[in-house]
Amino acid sequence: MIPYIVYSCICILLIILKTSVLSNFTIFNDFYDILLPFVLYLGLFRPFSQGLILTIFYGYCMDSIAGGPFGFYITVYFLLFILMKWTIQFLHARSALLKPFIVPVGVLVENSLFFIILAVFHRNQPAPGFLIGTLPKQLLWAAVTGLFFLIAIDYSQVWFSNWFEEWDFHRREGKS
Amino acid sequence: MVLAIAGVFFIACCIILISVSDRHPGTTAGIGSVPISVIAPFQDMVTASIEFIRDIWRHYFYLVSVAKENVALKKLLNQALEKNHQLVEIELSNQRLRKFLNFQKTRTIQTVPAEVVGRDPSPWFKTVIIDKGEADGIQKGCPVVVPEGITGQVISASAHYAKVLLIIDQNSAVDALVQRSRARGIIRGMASESCSFYYVLRKDDIRVGDEVISSGIDGVYPKGLRIGYVSGVIRRNSGMFQEVDVTPHVDFEKLEEVLVITTRYQNDFQMP
Numbered sequence: 001m002i003p004y005i006v007y008s009c010i011c012i013l014l015i016i017l018k019t020s021v022l023s024n025f026t027i028f029n030d031f032y033d034i035l036l037p038f039v040l041y042l043g044l045f046r047p048f049s050q051g052l053i054l055t056i057f058y059g060y061c062m063d064s065i066a067g068g069p070f071g072f073y074i075t076v077y078f079l080l081f082i083l084m085k086w087t088i089q090f091l092h093a094r095s096a097l098l099k100p101f102i103v104p105v106g107v108l109v110e111n112s113l114f115f116i117i118l119a120v121f122h123r124n125q126p127a128p129g130f131l132i133g134t135l136p137k138q139l140l141w142a143a144v145t146g147l148f149f150l151i152a153i154d155y156s157q158v159w160f161s162n163w164f165e166e167w168d169f170h171r172r173e174g175k176s
Numbered sequence: 177m178v179l180a181i182a183g184v185f186f187i188a189c190c191i192i193l194i195s196v197s198d199r200h201p202g203t204t205a206g207i208g209s210v211p212i213s214v215i216a217p218f219q220d221m222v223t224a225s226i227e228f229i230r231d232i233w234r235h236y237f238y239l240v241s242v243a244k245e246n247v248a249l250k251k252l253l254n255q256a257l258e259k260n261h262q263l264v265e266i267e268l269s270n271q272r273l274r275k276f277l278n279f280q281k282t283r284t285i286q287t288v289p290a291e292v293v294g295r296d297p298s299p300w301f302k303t304v305i306i307d308k309g310e311a312d313g314i315q316k317g318c319p320v321v322v323p324e325g326i327t328g329q330v331i332s333a334s335a336h337y338a339k340v341l342l343i344i345d346q347n348s349a350v351d352a353l354v355q356r357s358r359a360r361g362i363i364r365g366m367a368s369e370s371c372s373f374y375y376v377l378r379k380d381d382i383r384v385g386d387e388v389i390s391s392g393i394d395g396v397y398p399k400g401l402r403i404g405y406v407s408g409v410i411r412r413n414s415g416m417f418q419e420v421d422v423t424p425h426v427d428f429e430k431l432e433e434v435l436v437i438t439t440r441y442q443n444d445f446q447m448p
Contacts, residue, residue, distance in 0.1 A: 012215055019294035019305070020222040026429065030299055064211035067296050067303030067331070067341055071193030078190070082183060114300060121198045134299050 002164060007042075007054050011035060011061055019065065030137035032107045035062060037149040039077045040106045043084025044093040045154065055081040069121065076113045080106060103146025107138050209334045212305065216337040219294035220307050227432075285398065287321075287435040288312050293337070302345035302365060304328075306434060309336040313438045317396060320434050325402035325425040326350065326390060327434050338436075342428055343403070344371060351394035352403055354380070355387040363388065363403055363422060369429070371404065373420035380418070382409050388422050398437070 014034045022028040035058050042051035059074030066073065084093075091098055290306035308314050310333050318330040320340050328342040341348050344365040352363045352373065359380035361373045376382060386406040392399025408421035 012218065015215055015297055016218050016222055016294075018297045020219045021226065023295040024226060029429075033298060035297075061211045061215070062297060064207075064209070065215060065294070065296070065305070066298045067301035067339065067345055067347070068298065069194045070197035070207060071190045075187060075190040075194065078183075078186065117194065121195065138299070 008057060011058050015061060015065055030134045032138040032142050033110060036106050036110060037103050037146060037153060039080050040084055040102055041150060041153045043081040044088055051081060072117060076110055079113060080109060099150055100147045102150060104139050104142040107142040111135050212337055213334045216293060216305055219305060223293045285437055286439045287437050288314060290434055290436055292431050302342040304340050304431065306338050306340055308436060309333045309338050311335050314338050314436050319397045319437045321401060321437060322426055322434055326397055327426055329396055343424060344369060344428055350397060350403060351391045352388050353391045354382055355389050357381040360391060371422045371424060373422050376418050376420050378411060378416060378418050382406055382420055384409060
């Protein structure tokens, strides 16, 4: 239960960071979806059931806060999660060669899904040029920061797992 | 196999949900109100802290150019006072004329000031979260303005917070007219910092720099509120309409405080 609470708190913290802190700086206007590296991490390195529940929760939170149609982020995150689970059947996720490309590919897939949904549900509107203009900037941000995000998440996860095991061990010893 | 079927079923459910919420935005507003109620107070706290730090910077360290600015502002204030005096005269004459023409009495607009506590986490949608909700009389559909002009409208409200769809969002639409030539059309967001003026007939006279105001016909925004100015006109040889770009007066990047109009607006064509 504790990992779920920790990951949920991280989700809320990241949403607050993106919506109330980073939004004050113009340089971050075209920053990619900040929860995306977490969704990718959950898909690549966490057990299926835990990752799935957290992915849907992340999507639900984003759908509630964002102005798009409800269900958009749940769908996108779910598809990315499944894609990551499928990918690790063929590729070694911890490979140093693969890691730098995970987040940029995730950004590309997320934007592609957005374009598809926009095309399906807004057939009368032309795809705004702005959306095409913002994609390269998001990819650049992802290429520069994505790897560090993944390393930081992985490192935090290992640290937290060790701490949790130790805490659990002491708790059991105390009981006996 | 079971997992694959469950996955496909889940995606189908999500697509139905997107379709429903896209066509009827109000229907899913309740589902998402819980995270807003949890996250918005923290956003409020963080924004207040940032504002506090910013205020310290503005009021104590950034005072070098204030004296010069003060002189310039006093000059502008004098001009504004003079203009205001003229406008008072015009208002009085307008009231007299309205009386003569037996027009519906102009309603007093009630507004609630609110602070922006959060912005949309995604670059594709343009919404903000404000720190006033249903407890302050704000309801879904209330127009939101700033002194510069129209900002947007409330799309969902919880007890103490509300989500505002900005006019630059691609899902936003405002019935508008050009102040000079009275040409009508619909202002739609482009998800960037500008809007497009749709359905303006080719025969209509529109020039770059023309002021665009709300027409009041949509029943959401009161008539005469400023929206922006015409920044580009393309009149093609074929087609019924011309392509018009409008730059809003509101700087959405620096939006901090807004006014929510809580009085239900009725235009001259609606029954009281």
